[in-house]
Amino acid sequence: MKKEIDVKIKGKLTKKYHDGYPLIVKEAIVNVDDLQEESTIVRLVDDKGAFIARGYFGKQNKGYGWVLSHNEKEEIDQAFFTKKMASACAYRQPFFEDDETTAFRLFNGEGDGIGGFTIDYFAGHYVINWYSEGIYAFKNYIIEALQQVAEVKSIYEKKRFDTKGQYLDDNDFVWGEEPEFPLMVKENGVQFAIYLNDGAMVGVFLDQREVRKTIRERYAADKQVLNTFSYTGAFSVFAALGGAAKTTSVDLANRSLPKTIEQLSINGIDHEAHSIVVMDVFKYFKYAVKKNLKFDLVILDPPSFAKSKKFIFSAAKDYKDLIKETIAITEDNGVIVASTNSSGFDMKKFKGFIATAFKETGGTYQILETYTLPQDFKTIPEYREGNYLKVVFIKKISG
Template structure:
């Protein structure tokens, strides 16, 4: 049983928590020195010791833990987690019945009532991501609930917090029958090779499903496509299957070459008809300008933070300049797919970056359509930061 302590909240933040804000953040806490062991149940109280909410202490980059209930009598036990998982599974029932898409998110952290943990489905395999040592202390409740509620080939996990040598898994395997990797999953009929047993990333970012579909179905036919920060080339695969004349995938990581070749190959596409470039994206932009290479479509999906030998990139500070680089090598009437997963700003500010970039380049543009997280990535209204994905399709007029 995880012990409980009272966590005193500064008066100016009390209403925020009463209104449903889920993240326990440092600036709100009066007695922060009382927090010692992650996984401790915390009872949030006001300065008169009146109950506000109950949650847990778990440090991650976003804060010091998460609110789990605003009902005073709620017990944080196995039944609590089981109810949350049942609710999440019910919301995704339709996803299980789609043979064209066999990969999706089953549980989306605070969007499903428990911040700090996500669960993804990969054609019978489940992957749990733990984002703090605090939430990891509840692992038995969550894993046993899954074991009771679902049929699975196997359950894997990734500990996405600094373990300092503790809790190290060889390959993340938890239960079931070990997978033979890669496992092949489908998204809107397109195949992905997925590795649940390697590092933090599995081979595809599930939150871009609707964006990839739009690229394939509406934008890529007959086009030359540049996919920057391409990772395993997922956008390139969808563009190629949508009839793109040629795709060019650029990523600094050496692994991007074999991984992208693999994704092309399992979809029956001749990867040699496309360019896969292991290069710093910023250097590639300069190369394209120098050689006067332009594209009908440029896809920008950088990490929120990136670092190479020569460059540091922060989406909040540098996205506007990245857009200017893309504008310079996009054909007139071409499309720029501008995407960011940075949670520190919203869609309006992102559109401001777009507007400023075009003004500074003395260009004109038209916003075609925009995307945020798909339905399986459920979010809550009281935590805007949770709806982090912002994607805008921009037509460059001149």
């Protein structure tokens, strides 16, 4: 068993951890200087030394580690990790059995009982995302657990535990037989080309599955669609398959052009009938206003934080203004799909950004429907910020 030390929790916060809060934050720790080596097992205790929970020390942008068990007698060993992995697999059994969707989240960190890493499934191949050196020290346990409970063709890993929260470039392949790339997977019958060996991003963000399906089935038909921050064009693919008159995909990254062409083409869509623009999205809004371009459906899915040569975008600070710019290029009775993966604010505040944006532009609107994380991205009520995704379908009535 790994080294274990007592971590004393400040009195007013002990109830929070007794009640199941999983993230060990620096501000809650009395003897923080005792934490030296990441991966150390920590025994959370109150000011009288009474046991609260057991976890591990691992620095990431969210905190200083995660609670693993409230059972004082439970060991953090191979059996512990295997039990958690087996439970996660059982919970996703309907996904394993769905021939129309062959890409999903298998293990979602604290939602499945072990914070600090996630595992995504791609047609029998797995990608582990590590978010701290602390959890990475348990790598062998976790890989063994995965192999014990699932059929595994190969395993790749992405290390995301640099101090700035950025991906660390490294050899991604861990174990098994490497597939030929692109690896073809399906989402609700739609094909995606996936690259597990090409940096931090593999080709699609799995948490938007239900939103893409909704756009295809209920919002795209005969519409002029603008997909901003489009990455590999996944929303555009679903909109085109839903009968959109035309999609326009806009992203600053040069690779978005060939990647979007690829995703459209493998689904039998003529990419030349659609527009793919490599441009700073914020500049594109100004371009669209200048050219008097209007769209029936606008998809906004910016990163929480983005930096271009002249502008830094922060979702918490700038999303309201982004919606205002979107309103200007959306047709009356058109729909804006506003999405954010920022965990820094909740759905109520996000809806507040929307309300303020319409108020400041003199327009009116109607919220049609909302989405949060899909079922495979399991979360727990004790850690509400873990349900980070917020998507709002907004009908622009006027303005």
